[in-house]
Amino acid sequence: MFFHKIIVSIIFALAILVPFNASASGEWLSGDSLAIDTLNLGEVQITASTVKREGMKESYMVTKAMREGTHEASELLARLNGIHYNYASKEVKYLGSNNIVILVDSVPKDASYIKRLSPKRFDRIDVISNPTGKYAGYDAVINFHTRPTYQGYEFSAYTQQAITPGDNNGKGKHYRKSNNGVDFTFTKEKLTFSVAPSFTYGNNNTSSEYIKDFPLNGWKEYTRAREKSDPSNRLRQSQFANNFWTDYRINDNHSLSFSWYIGVNSSRTRERQNIVMENTMTGLTTDVDYSSDNRTRSYLENNFGLYYRGTAKGWNVNVSASYTTVAFNTLSSVIRSDGYSLNDPRHTNMGYLWTGADVERGLCDRWVIGASDYVACIDRKQTRLHTDTKLSDNSVIDNNFYVYAGFYPSDRLSAMVYAGSRVYHNSTGAVSKTDVMPRVTAHLTYRPSSKFMTRLSYYYFPSLPSIDNIADYGYYTDSLIYQSGNPELSGPRVNQVDLLLNFFNSLNIQAKYRRGANDIYNIAGAGYRDDAAFVHNKYENGTSDTWKFSIDYNQKIAKCIDVSVSANVMGVRAEYNGMQNRKWLPEGSLMLSYYNPRYEFRAVAGYELTRELTVEPQTVSHGMTDGFSLYVEKYLCKGNLSLNLMYFPPLHITDGEIKRRFVSPAMNSMYRSNNQFRSNNMLWIGATIHLNGGNRVNKVNLNKYTLN
Secondary structure (H helix, E strand, C coil): CHHHHHHHHHHHHHHHHHHHHHHCCCCCCCCCCCCEEEEEECCEEEEEECEEEECCEEEEECCHHHHCCCCCHHHHHHHCCCEEECCCCCCEEECCECCEEEEECCEECCHHHHHHCCHHHEEEEEEEECCCHHHCCCCEEEEEEECCCCEEEEEEEEEEEEECCCCCCCCCCCEEEEEEEEEEEEEECCEEEEEEEEEEEEEEEECCEEEEEECCCCEEEEECCCCCCCCCEEEEEEEEEEEEEEEEEEECCEEEEEEEEEEEEEEEEEEEEEEEEEECCCCCEEEEEEEEEEEEEEEEEEEEEEEEEEEECCEEEEEEEEEEEEEEEEEEEEEECCCCEEEEEEEEEEEEEEEEEEEEEEECCCEEEEEEEEEEEEEEEEEECCCCCEEEEEEEEEEEEEEEEEECCCCCEEEEEEEEEEEEEEEECCEEEEEEEEEEEEEEEEEEECCEEEEEEEEEEECCCCCCCCCCCEEEEECCEEEECCCCCCCCEEEEEEEEEEECCCEEEEEEEEEEEEEEEEEEEEEEECCEEEEEEEEEEEEEEEEEEEEEEEEEEECCEEEEEEEEEEEEEEEECCEEEEEEEEEEEEEEEEEECCCCEEEEEEEEEEEEEEECCCEEEEEEEEEEEEEEEEEECCCCEEEEEEEECCCCCCCCCEEEEEECCCCEEEEEECCHHHHCCEEEEEEEEEEEEEEECCCEEECCEEEC
């Protein structure tokens, strides 16, 4: 009942705000505006549109007014339609989704690095919803375009430290997380050079409780409750990474880029539980101390990328290739005081080659045609550490090809159709399998005026099982639980329909329906060995239905105040071999941001309601957590230094409890966790230094009015 009131309140607030903003003239043009700026300069008149639309792409001109009050490139995104930018966390969402990719000049770079760049560097931002080609599967691509006349350097150094007072993160574990890094970018005429090393550390502790019933074995086990200051699960992670990019603009029609990423990291997850084992036949109980230790060591990743963008005989061409090597050791162990132990050390080595091209051109001002072909070759080997015993040897070839055409009979109506195929070949041990799967996407957009737009989209697309899903070996994860892969798995196939309504360039209402076939679930059944029964988990194909209804609102409601509202409700149904589950849950967020340009001070108040929802044929995991946040940021030294503080007060509306129910012939279980309180009174303390110089762009002076 409470959440009904929240949703009704949000809709009522929007009903008041939208008409007000629809007629008000802001200090800058709101994101999805078709408005025309007209400047009267004596006898000279200049007319320019700030937004250009072409199929699924919207291009926003970065004007001087749009840059006003911004210090980082990411802040420009808060002014675009459908994009929600959190000034505190720097998180970017498109229509409520964080499944997006951010580029610079069509080249993938570290997203946090892009967000820190100077807004003066860019003259245009493209937002492509539901992209195809190499970014198929993302909800949006955001592409920042560098001004062709930009020259200069930029340097940033940042640090963020998270501290949890008290024992919320475990007794004596006040230091929660640390993000640190520097980046340097230099642009001289046609050449841009960038380097960005970083180091992160995290110490995140949680607790969980469970009850497991093994009807085939006559056993039941459950955990004893622990003190909040003594968490049962402890995660520690550290990572050092360095990104290097270089871009060379050969001329106005051709450019090349090279990237190199190297990452070294380690992680350790430990679980400690006090378990009670109960014999359901005799009623006798035994206390057991349980501990598990999962470590990743010697993790080294190298990624090399080469990119070409250009035009040839009217065709836009984008060619890219990357090669990744990953090697690491995993050491997993389980020790129980009842005599059971498990030791599973492995070495994993993987090579990943990915390459392909996109081509596109316009025809007769009303048509656009294009084609895309990308292939990925993956080779992964796993061996037993120290003995070199081979556990698995997988090779995958995945080719995606499609052609597309777009038709724009008028400025109000457009249609896009994509058709192609996916060829997937997997070899796992003695099993080899090839699938050929069609792909179809269609979009129909109608915009009768600048204040309303509707888009209907349809997708049919296949995806792939992970290499772990199709591994041809099995292993015990506990004394009574055995996990195995399934080389016979088919890849999931999805039919999806989306309807989007946009009002006043700031309010989006969306409905989605997804039908999944061959979805992959970990199904528990009965296994027997040496006259003993155990739980045999194996990956199988099932079906699912997903519904989602959402509302998003993003607008400047006053000269210095931005408001962002997002709310949605999602339902999921999953089925396998007659077993099925279903569940609905809401989610939402609210953010108010105030910025004072005179004192260069920002304050942000936020609230976020987050759902946990996993629905499988044998499992339902659900719950809601929420939290308030207060954020302040002050710029000093003419904007070159920023100091910020974020505080999470101990205020909650939901109970924060996450429950998971699992029902199968071999095991029934109930998991419960509540870690919402662990962020109470947490502090994020940060500082960033921005330095730049030598900025130069061509300017046009008309009657003393400067356009830049």
